[in-house]
Amino acid sequence: MRITGGFWKIRQHVNGEATLGHALEWMDELGWTGNFTTVANGAGSRERKGREFSDSEVYKIVEAMSWEHGRSPAAGLDARIEALTADIAAAQAEDGYLSTAFGRDWQRPRHSDLAWGHELYCTGHLLQAAVARTRTAGEGPLLEVARRAADHVCEVFGLDGTGICGHPEIETALVEFARLTGEQRYLDQAALFVDRRGHRSLPAHEFGWSYFNDDVPVRKATVLRGHAVRSLYLACGAVDVAVETGDDDLLGAVAAQFDRTWARRTHITGGMGSRHQDEAFGEDFVLPADRAYAETCAGVATVMLAQRLLLATGENRYADIVDRVLHNVIATAIDDDGRSFFYANTLHQRTPAQPPTGGERLDVSGGLRAPWFEVSCCLPNTARLLASLSSYLVTADDTGLRLHQYADSDVETTLADGRPAGLRVRTSYPDDGDVAVRVTRSGGNPWSISLRVPEWATGAVLVVDHERRPVAPGDAVVTRDWAVGEEIRLELPMRPRFTWPDPRIDAVRGCVAVERGPLVLCAESLGESDLDALRVCTGHGPEPSGDGAVVRARFDASPDSAWPYGEPSGRPGAPVALHLTPYHRWARRGPSTMRVWMPTA
């Protein structure tokens, strides 16, 4: 599976050419990569750099480099991975334990702070890096390091052990590692960690046990809650365990939690997390546009979880979710040059972001893509997703191929019964809704090509043998004995549409959004409009305009007063045409104001 052009190819290219190197430069400069050498050298040099979880950023970037090397092999990249692996290996203890932050005589003891120490979290990312490296370059030293680290985890935290990590991640990583190595013990350990959580074994915290998802057992929870990334990573691990052990109860529980979260705790962009204080989900329907947190890492984690649920259930609505999050969170987070990124993804910028002047640390919620933050999980996290994005596009099953995400791409695979199957996809999605699919390999006997028709795509048409068939949201399936060169075409309607919020979402009452295909649009102003005054006239439009839309709107003046509560106020302005652009493109032309949710006139 290869992405060969278009929207995501550009982003994969920038990721490989710019982001990976950029992240490594920062981590070298800040000493995060150097920590491995420092501890390997022992007591001579004891100053450790970065936060307690900085090892994980190095592992994430090694994972991203590994996927990238698989996507686009390069000797320099390979050498850098090997060099980093050597540094990492040198820091590993005799017994397999690996952390630059704990365990040496000048550091806190191993596992003395499970709630905040992030040791198992870091180990999880090490395992994922090793999975990526092994899958793209074969067995090598990183796999050995990971195996020893994983074995150590099993020895310490196995059946006779206790304890969970404050930040889930090891669970999904251990299952991935079990799949790679075929070792049951890693799967068993993951299952132990999943079942061990939710019993308040971590210390009490002001944010509550829900912060760690340690408030309620995974099987009993009804919704995702607490720290969004923690909650989503845990859910990924639980799905992985459920799938590998055939535990349908566990799978059903997590799917129900995610479905409820999607229905009540998710921003229109697919962004999750509405609280800045603890980077957490809000209560049901607490989804402020202006204080949306929607952490980029939560977007990555949502893609991971939705894809797992798609694979586990076959329900294409999870692919709709991946589509939405990719185009409105992931595509938004990274700057065009791949060298700066959003940590939090607000849906409403009231005043133009102010670039920091000398020395000021960047606020993650400042509405500004930044080269780096003190906590910079989001950039390496997005890098590993982009480098491995082709794996999210297509699945194969007994009957044929299912296309879930649309991009210029080539697929070559073998179906379950051993027959070859291949497709070439050509599309300008999401700018345009036409998707042409040509058969490039076929081995005789009928097999099916299934194309996802997104939930928003009412009026879609499938063109087969020049015949136009209306197709409903869901799966459009054509089964036949495909000949190489045959082509079908899906036409998704890309007319922009108004979208209203559930009335229980207080924060955006009286507002409307405009979407176009999978894209959430926004109004952005570089100073020419006062978006506080914007009122959209919904009796008309929206009309298509480029890859955006035009709506009729007013700018109503609000007179200032000494106290902002009293009689109704506001003076209607004259209707004008307002151009809306894709949300993911905002804040790329300089400091601006922006609204996704626009008050109605």
Next chain:
Amino acid sequence: MRITGGFWKIRQHVNGEATLGHALEWMDELGWTGNFTTVANGAGSRERKGREFSDSEVYKIVEAMSWEHGRSPAAGLDARIEALTADIAAAQAEDGYLSTAFGRDWQRPRHSDLAWGHELYCTGHLLQAAVARTRTAGEGPLLEVARRAADHVCEVFGLDGTGICGHPEIETALVEFARLTGEQRYLDQAALFVDRRGHRSLPAHEFGWSYFNDDVPVRKATVLRGHAVRSLYLACGAVDVAVETGDDDLLGAVAAQFDRTWARRTHITGGMGSRHQDEAFGEDFVLPADRAYAETCAGVATVMLAQRLLLATGENRYADIVDRVLHNVIATAIDDDGRSFFYANTLHQRTPAQPPTGGERLDVSGGLRAPWFEVSCCLPNTARLLASLSSYLVTADDTGLRLHQYADSDVETTLADGRPAGLRVRTSYPDDGDVAVRVTRSGGNPWSISLRVPEWATGAVLVVDHERRPVAPGDAVVTRDWAVGEEIRLELPMRPRFTWPDPRIDAVRGCVAVERGPLVLCAESLGESDLDALRVCTGHGPEPSGDGAVVRARFDASPDSAWPYGEPSGRPGAPVALHLTPYHRWARRGPSTMRVWMPTA
């Protein structure tokens, strides 16, 4: 000036009888009071309890006890103050430095962490305690401790020194101490601190220098920003400096900042601070009801600042502000028994608060009054305000007396020219709007009685000699040669009223609130109504009902869906009568849901 009955007398009584002892019990139990003895005993026992600012809570409670002893003298209280003073004095260093957290050989060095160490902040509260003690009991040992501490501050941080405290407080305290002692050096030092802030001398922080108000000099700022309590305390100190030095530019700058903050960054209750993450002001018009922070301490600080501006400018609108904050923040924060309190004051409780089960730390934003929080500034802060509340009611000037706040009360004073003046006020305010004022002392020659007519009181009537005169919001003034026994009466209209938000407040668009006199009302449900579904019909009412109101309302069903964005939804319910009660009374009958801002039908 004494409060003799009614709404605030009850609260002063509970404060004196319950809250002071309750707070002391907690601080004894947690070791915060014991820290003074521990450090006085030296190296033998080195474990310090509580956060780095816990000394300040002890000082605040000594201040509260001192005011209470002045209000209602009691030998036990006096003895407890003396005992605490002895403990505090024992912990003071030879050179006057006083902190239980810094400076001993097993602690961090003095002033090594100005941003977060809170040493000067604590000293400020020590000075305020000494002011209260001296004003109510005369000079004594606490004054000596405070004088030595203040002198030490002047020596270290004087003209030749540098540095400011991360948490303003010392500024206003030094001016109060200068007024008490007549010592110019304390005023000079306060002025130095005020002018020294805003030059980014504190270390950079993720929340930005605005968190400390160290981003822009006080004279140049245009609005309060950053951490709400820090910003308000600093403004108090700046007003104090301005008044004592005749610096009208500084006074004007702070007044303009506060006015803009009141117009754009204040909840309808008068609560300030809309961000949980950094306990900070939001941007203009970012005032979410459900995530309102509105810290109780910010309410105390707003009362302090507004009263200072009232005294400095004579503008009664600042007394309106004190009125609003007292009745809707301060009265809300403390439970009826005086033994539990809100730290944050939400305007919208979606789900009933869940009392913590064993071991879980209380989230300050949990919609729950709690006996204590890890950071428990709010209870002692409210205690010192309530114990000294009588000083907020009346002012005297050359021409007579001005009544700013209405409570059953007795005033006896001497006018500027030496004539005696006395009033007895009788009212059921805020339950009722009638205020009867009888002259109890008068010394010949005309003098004036001025009664505040609040901004909301359109249609108010002043009854003088049985003659009813309409009076407009502002000051209703009667000047005459008063005879003892003469009475005038102000009738404030207490009909409930709808209040709409400025359209720029996105969070409460399409909502209305109901107010009655100075009271913000709310809808509260102990389970009988689903307040998420509430829609108020504004074509009718609100009608008075007890001390609350009745509105016509619907409960509209919102069907659940897998994704909360799409076509408009909602099924109107049948109109019913809904009873609203004062906001300050919410959450006193068990876990409940509550709304101040109610969507309109």
